[in-house]
Amino acid sequence: MISVVILGAGNVATHLFKAFNKTEKVSVVQWYNRSIDIIKPYKNEIDTIDDLTQLKDADLYILAVSDDAIKSLSSQLPFENRLVVHTSGAAGIYDIDKKHKRGVFYPLQTFSKTAPIDFSNVPICIEALENQDYQVLKKLAKTVGSPTKKVNTDQRKVLHLAAVFVNNFTNQLYRVAHEITESEGAEFDLLKPLILETAKKAQDVSPYMAQTGPAKRNDKKTLKKHLKLLQDQHHKDIYNLLTTSIQRTHGRKKL
Amino acid sequence: MISVVILGAGNVATHLFKAFNKTEKVSVVQWYNRSIDIIKPYKNEIDTIDDLTQLKDADLYILAVSDDAIKSLSSQLPFENRLVVHTSGAAGIYDIDKKHKRGVFYPLQTFSKTAPIDFSNVPICIEALENQDYQVLKKLAKTVGSPTKKVNTDQRKVLHLAAVFVNNFTNQLYRVAHEITESEGAEFDLLKPLILETAKKAQDVSPYMAQTGPAKRNDKKTLKKHLKLLQDQHHKDIYNLLTTSIQRTHGRKKL
Numbered sequence: 001m002i003s004v005v006i007l008g009a010g011n012v013a014t015h016l017f018k019a020f021n022k023t024e025k026v027s028v029v030q031w032y033n034r035s036i037d038i039i040k041p042y043k044n045e046i047d048t049i050d051d052l053t054q055l056k057d058a059d060l061y062i063l064a065v066s067d068d069a070i071k072s073l074s075s076q077l078p079f080e081n082r083l084v085v086h087t088s089g090a091a092g093i094y095d096i097d098k099k100h101k102r103g104v105f106y107p108l109q110t111f112s113k114t115a116p117i118d119f120s121n122v123p124i125c126i127e128a129l130e131n132q133d134y135q136v137l138k139k140l141a142k143t144v145g146s147p148t149k150k151v152n153t154d155q156r157k158v159l160h161l162a163a164v165f166v167n168n169f170t171n172q173l174y175r176v177a178h179e180i181t182e183s184e185g186a187e188f189d190l191l192k193p194l195i196l197e198t199a200k201k202a203q204d205v206s207p208y209m210a211q212t213g214p215a216k217r218n219d220k221k222t223l224k225k226h227l228k229l230l231q232d233q234h235h236k237d238i239y240n241l242l243t244t245s246i247q248r249t250h251g252r253k254k255l
Numbered sequence: 256m257i258s259v260v261i262l263g264a265g266n267v268a269t270h271l272f273k274a275f276n277k278t279e280k281v282s283v284v285q286w287y288n289r290s291i292d293i294i295k296p297y298k299n300e301i302d303t304i305d306d307l308t309q310l311k312d313a314d315l316y317i318l319a320v321s322d323d324a325i326k327s328l329s330s331q332l333p334f335e336n337r338l339v340v341h342t343s344g345a346a347g348i349y350d351i352d353k354k355h356k357r358g359v360f361y362p363l364q365t366f367s368k369t370a371p372i373d374f375s376n377v378p379i380c381i382e383a384l385e386n387q388d389y390q391v392l393k394k395l396a397k398t399v400g401s402p403t404k405k406v407n408t409d410q411r412k413v414l415h416l417a418a419v420f421v422n423n424f425t426n427q428l429y430r431v432a433h434e435i436t437e438s439e440g441a442e443f444d445l446l447k448p449l450i451l452e453t454a455k456k457a458q459d460v461s462p463y464m465a466q467t468g469p470a471k472r473n474d475k476k477t478l479k480k481h482l483k484l485l486q487d488q489h490h491k492d493i494y495n496l497l498t499t500s501i502q503r504t505h506g507r508k509k510l
Contacts, residue, residue, distance in 0.1 A: 067477070090477055108445055110452055110467065112460075121448040155441035161481045162432035166446050167453045168468035169497040170425045175462035175504055177417035186410035190363050191421050192458050193376040197365055198422045199454030203447050205367075207430035212365065213423035222322070222345060226416045234500065241496055242424040245489065249430055 002026050002140050003058040007073065009033040011111035012087050013064035019119050021045060025143040029058045053078055059136060060085060062105060067091045074100060083133050089160025092153045093127050103128040105137050106156055107146070110167050119144040125151035125159065176235055183231065208249065215246035257281050257395050258313040262328065264288040266366035267342050268319035274374050276300060280398040284313045308333055314391060315340060317360060322346045329355060338388050344415025347408045348382050358383035360392050361411055362401070365422050374399040380406035380414060431490055438486065463504065470501035 004026055006017050013031075020026040028046055033039045036050035049055070060083040063070055070086045077084065080099035088095075089106050096102040104127040111117060124141040126148050128134035134150070141148045151159065174195060178188045201210050214222035223243060230236045259281055261272050268286075275281040283301055288294045291305035304310070315338040318325055325341045332339065335354035343350075344361050351357040359382040366372060379396040381403050383389035389405070396403045406414065429450060433443045456465050469477035478498060485491045 090480060109449055110456070112456070112465075115456075121452065123445045123448060125445065149442065149445055151441065151445075155436075155439050157480075157484060158435050158439040159441050159445060161484050162435045162441075162443075162446055163449055164468055164470075164481065164494075165428045165432040165435070166450050168466065168470060168501065169428050169493070170450075170453055171457070171462050171465055172497055172501050172504065173420045173424050173428070174457050175466070176500065177420040178462055180413050180417045180420070181410075184410050184413040186406065186414050186417075187404065188417075190378045190380065190404055190406075190414060191417055193378060194364055194418055195421050195425075195457050196454045197376065198425050199451045201365070201367070201370075202426070202429050202450050207426050207433055210367075210426055211423065211430070213419055215419075215423060225345060225412075226419065229412060229416050234503065237496060238424070238500060239419075241492060242427050245431070245493060246423065246427050248489065249427070 002060070002136065002143065003029050004140070005030045005032065005055060005058045005061045006064060007032040007061060008064035008069075009035075009038040010064060010066075011113055012107060013062075014113075015111050015117045016062065016064060016087070016107075017042070017046070019117070019144040023143045026140065029056050030054075052076055055079070059083065060103075060140070062087060063096070067095075070095045071097070083136060085128075085137065089125075089156055089163065093129065094153075101128075101130060101133050103133050103137055104151075104153075104156065105140070106151070106160075108159060108163060119146045122146050124148045125156050127152055127156065173238075176238060179232070180230070180235065211246060211250065213246075215243040216250050218247065257315070257391065257398065258284050259395070260285045260287065260310060260313045260316045261319060262287045262316060263319035263324075264290075264293040265319060265321075266368055267362060268317075269368075270366050270372045271317065271319060271342070271362075272297070272301070274372070274399040278398045281395065284311050285309075307331055310334070314338065315358075315395070317342060318351070322350075325350045326352070338391060340383075340392065344380075344411055344418065348384065349408075356383075356385060356388050358388050358392055359406075359408075359411065360395070361406070361415075363414060363418060374401045377401050379403045380411050382407055382411065428493075431493060434487070435485070435490065466501060466505065468501075470498040471505050473502065 006013055020028050030047045030049055031039050032049050039048045063086045067088050067090055070091050074084055075097040084096055084100035085103035085105045087105055093102050093104050106125040107122045108125055109122040124146045126137045138148050181188045261268055275283050285302045285304055286294050287304050294303045318341045322343050322345055325346050329339055330352040339351050339355040340358035340360045342360055348357050348359050361380040362377045363380055364377040379401045381392045393403050436443045
């Protein structure tokens with residue numbers, strides 16, 4: 001049994017609370033948030049607090065707060081030499097005050113407020129300064145079925161950056177596709193199976209091997225037709241830059 | 256029972272042959288290709304030919320050939336007033352010679368050579384000049400379990416263009432993520448659940464509503480950190496353009 005205190009009330013904090021609260025292998029001792037109102041709805045399930053001096057003993061304290069808050073919150077904790085981890089992809093392990101045993105427990109997934117999360121699809125990137133702490137974090141991830149990986153701060157930062165490409169930027173490409181189709185009264189919904197298949201293919205085949213299409217083939221006629229079809233200069237810019245990117249990867253253009 | 260002749264031997268032709276050949280509701284009468292060698296492996300299953308004068312009677316003829324070949328191949332067919340369709344997203348319905356009853360049967364999906372295709376995940380965009388022909392094409396799609404949609408040439412062209420965004424360009428973003436992570440010895444594989452979740456979310460939530468991340472939040476500190484982390488100017492260009500695109504969509508920047 002691992003005892004845990006959660007600090008923060010964003011999406012990550014809430015999903016971690018729900019997941020840990022469900023398994024008997026974890027005891028969530030308390031849930032802290034600066035503003036108690038947000039976590040009040042859970043007060044029958046868990047000891048909710050907004051006062052750091054009330055913090056109880058636990059095996060670890062999870063700071064699921066914004067990057068900017070990690071430093072000051074960790075220094076305000078009224079104890080030392082306990083395991084304190086943050087859940088950020090971008091913050092370093094040393095952002096946690098040095099009076100603590102420090103670690104990182106970074107779930108590499110997109111969390112929405114409402115949709116339930118299956119933690120077996122959430123790889124946890126773990127970092128710790130001591131092996132003993134690393135083992136606690138690994139065990140904690142296992143209680144909710146998450147795969148884990150030892151990831152240092154530099155690696156975690158590039159994973160966080162790469163996540164922006166495969167999540168935010170990919171989603172924006174879906175958005176542009178939405179704009180393009182709607183402008184002709186075509187149905188964006190027709191693209192949904194293709195969107196899913198593209199992501200599924202990436203599970204088994206490297207993006208390099210999976211690539212197809214006019215940019216890779218250097219099919220100039222189609223490239224020209226597509227650019228002519230695009231009404232919006234901004235859409236043209238994206239088309240040009242990503243076409244160049246594909247041709248750069250597949251050796252169609254000299255750098 | 257619908258009788259069909261397939262012309263061409265690319266991925267689309269091959270997957271259509273396999274799907275139609277499996278169902279008893281379709282009789283594939285012949286498979287034509289300019290070069291017989293490519294379709295020879297199937298000669299025990301189907302009458303394979305490379306001579307247009309040998310073409311037999313059928314309810315429809317499917318030209319699954321390159322866009323450039325549609326015009327000349329359709330004019331060379333030694334008959335008239337039969338239903339002839341192409342499978343291209345980018346070619347117009349009038350690219351088919353006017354001596355035929357003309358139609359389009361465009362499967363909106365990515366086809367790989369090896370991976371088997373579940374046609375229930377392949378929307379077929381149908382166009383025909385006569386309602387009777389439209390009904391035949393709709394019935395044909397149903398035999399393999401595909402959903403169908405009436406789509407005119409202009410709509411089909413933007414769908415084909417939008418498909419480049421959600422398939423080729425998205426896949427290239429995966430590729431860039433691969434480059435970024437490998438450069439730090441981080442594992443691209445850790446991003447795979449996120450890739451899948453991003454595509455799954457798009458099935459239910461509009462890309463507009465699904466967007467999150469530093470660009471949407473206009474989190475300048477993180478944007479700056481990310482740009483500093485990117486070693487490659489080309490990666491920086493993609494980061495900047497898609498960040499601008501997100502902020503344009505979400506009202507963070509004036510046009």
